[in-house]
Amino acid sequence: MNNYAYKITGGNRLSGEVEISGSKNAVLGILAAAMMVDGPLTLENVPDISDVRVMVELCRSLGAEIEEIDVHTLKIDPRTICTYKASGSLVSKIRASYYLMGALLGRFGKAAIRLPGGCNFGDRPIDLHLKAFQLMGAKGARPNEIEAGIVNLSANPLHGAKIYFDIVSVGATINAMLAACKADGRTEIINAAKEPHIVDVANFLNAMGARIKGAGTDTIKITGVPFLKGDFTYSVIPDQIEAGTYMVAAAVTGGDVTITNLIPTHMEPLSAKMREMGYTVEDGDDSIRVYKQEGEEIYSTNVKTAPYPGFPTDLQPQTVVLLCLADGMGRMHENVWQSRFQYVPELQKMGANINVFERHALVNGITRFKPATVVATDLRAGAALVCAALAAEGTSYITHASRIDRGYEHIVSKLRSLGAEIERVDYEDPNEDTEA
Numbered sequence: 394m395n396n397y398a399y400k401i402t403g404g405n406r407l408s409g410e411v412e413i414s415g416s417k418n419a420v421l422g423i424l425a426a427a428m429m430v431d432g433p434l435t436l437e438n439v440p441d442i443s444d445v446r447v448m449v450e451l452c453r454s455l456g457a458e459i460e461e462i463d464v465h466t467l468k469i470d471p472r473t474i475c476t477y478k479a480s481g482s483l484v485s486k487i488r489a490s491y492y493l494m495g496a497l498l499g500r501f502g503k504a505a506i507r508l509p510g511g512c513n514f515g516d517r518p519i520d521l522h523l524k525a526f527q528l529m530g531a532k533g534a535r536p537n538e539i540e541a542g543i544v545n546l547s548a549n550p551l552h553g554a555k556i557y558f559d560i561v562s563v564g565a566t567i568n569a570m571l572a573a574c575k576a577d578g579r580t581e582i583i584n585a586a587k588e589p590h591i592v593d594v595a596n597f598l599n600a601m602g603a604r605i606k607g608a609g610t611d612t613i614k615i616t617g618v619p620f621l622k623g624d625f626t627y628s629v630i631p632d633q634i635e636a637g638t639y640m641v642a643a644a645v646t647g648g649d650v651t652i653t654n655l656i657p658t659h660m661e662p663l664s665a666k667m668r669e670m671g672y673t674v675e676d677g678d679d680s681i682r683v684y685k686q687e688g689e690e691i692y693s694t695n696v697k698t699a700p701y702p703g704f705p706t707d708l709q710p711q712t713v714v715l716l717c718l719a720d721g722m723g724r725m726h727e728n729v730w731q732s733r734f735q736y737v738p739e740l741q742k743m744g745a746n747i748n749v750f751e752r753h754a755l756v757n758g759i760t761r762f763k764p765a766t767v768v769a770t771d772l773r774a775g776a777a778l779v780c781a782a783l784a785a786e787g788t789s790y791i792t793h794a795s796r797i798d799r800g801y802e803h804i805v806s807k808l809r810s811l812g813a814e815i816e817r818v819d820y821e822d823p824n825e826d827t828e829a
């Protein structure tokens with residue numbers, strides 16, 4: 394199967410300004426939430442990335458009318474939705490398709506959805522999502538009731554419930570919130586995830602008439618409503634992870650970059666670590682400038698990923714690249730995912746000195762990255778390899794680059810505008826798998 398690679402000739406210091414696009418993880422939740430609305434609506438600041446294109450196709454396959462007003466604006470009419478089933482192959486292309494379980498259960502009291510796909514970093518169970526639906530009265534939510542990869546849920550009626558999550562889960566929190574919006578009575582989600590995109594999905598739903606309180610805290614309280622009005626325009630928040638990736642790209646090239654259209658408080662976990670390492674990170678109102686002062690040494694540090702406001706796991710691979718270039722030994726502890734260091738052998742091909750032990754990576758600086766041909770093992774791993782290639786003197790190829798395009802809008806033109814030498818080239822891999 395044909396694919397493509399990013400060809401990067403590194404060594405240039407990045408400089409200038411780059412604008413961050415809308416949040417991938419927020420818009421995917423919002424598109425699912427839009428499927429519950431009882432009127433037309435407009436979504437702005439929608440990122441032009443392949444995961445969104447898949448989600449839009451999925452929503453269309455349910456019967457929703459979606460018109461692209463421009464590359465970042467969608468006009469959505471969900472009133473034409475005529476099915477509660479989504480079982481085709483599109484569902485297994487992305488992780489966020491699981492949000493259709495909560496959305497369609499809320500809308501119809503029924504949902505039949507194929508198990509989702511997404512990046513492969515170990516076991517990615519959905520037991521917490523199913524537990525929440527079960528507590529809300531849905532039948533078919535027990536693991537042994539999943540048949541041929543399809544989750545068949547039905548509730549008569551769907552009712553509010555007290556839901557305690559023993560693990561903080563972004564997806565389960567959003568899914569429970571979606572279903573609860575239209576359930577009878579009150580729902581309380583305890584030990585909820587607090588990521589910025591949870592708040593964005595809640596703000597979107599509230600703008601439609603939902604009654605959600607406490608999104609962004611440990612406890613979310615929702616009172617179900619029978620009707621979600623449409624007729625409004627909502628703008629998606631900026632992408633925290635894209636912004637963090639450009640912060641790292643600026644730093645590893647010794648550059649001076651101002652990243653605009655972001656929310657600086659969302660970046661604090663990364664900004665604080667970068668400052669600790671010796672980088673200068675200056676917050677503006679909706680921008681961050683990253684550079685290194687003349688003569689400043691960059692020292693390594695220890696990082697542990699955790700649910701928000703902890704250090705985002707989706708910035709873990711990029712941050713390991715940063716640690717590679719710092720003085721001393723750094724440690725990365727991956728606390729969210731069981732197996733998220735698959736990219737390390739690729740980084741080692743570029744000269745990185747990293748030892749992985751279970752959920753820890755011990756990173757020996759100071760690496761001088763060398764160019765290599767490496768595989769983007771998943772979306773954020775691919776972004777990390779791009780950062781390493783930008784720092785390596787010489788030409789590298791990042792293959793399976795379509796994985797990067799799942800979450801990074803126009804990465805080639807954005808990096809070029811900062812002075813990087815990057816282009817998309819054809820690349821054929823006989824062992825190419827289908828993306829999940």
Ligand code: UD1
Pocket residue numbers: 418421488489516517518519520521522523560561562563564565586706707729730731
């Ligand atoms: C979302 C993000 C992903 C990010 C992750 C953590 C989307 C589309 N994806 O994934 O990029 O890496 O948050 O910030 O938004 N868990 C269970 N049972 C469940 C659900 C989760 O045990 O039912 C565990 C997972 O194995 C993991 C942890 O909870 O160890 C966190 O997962 P979760 O927050 O649910 O991740 P996703 O929502 O899938």
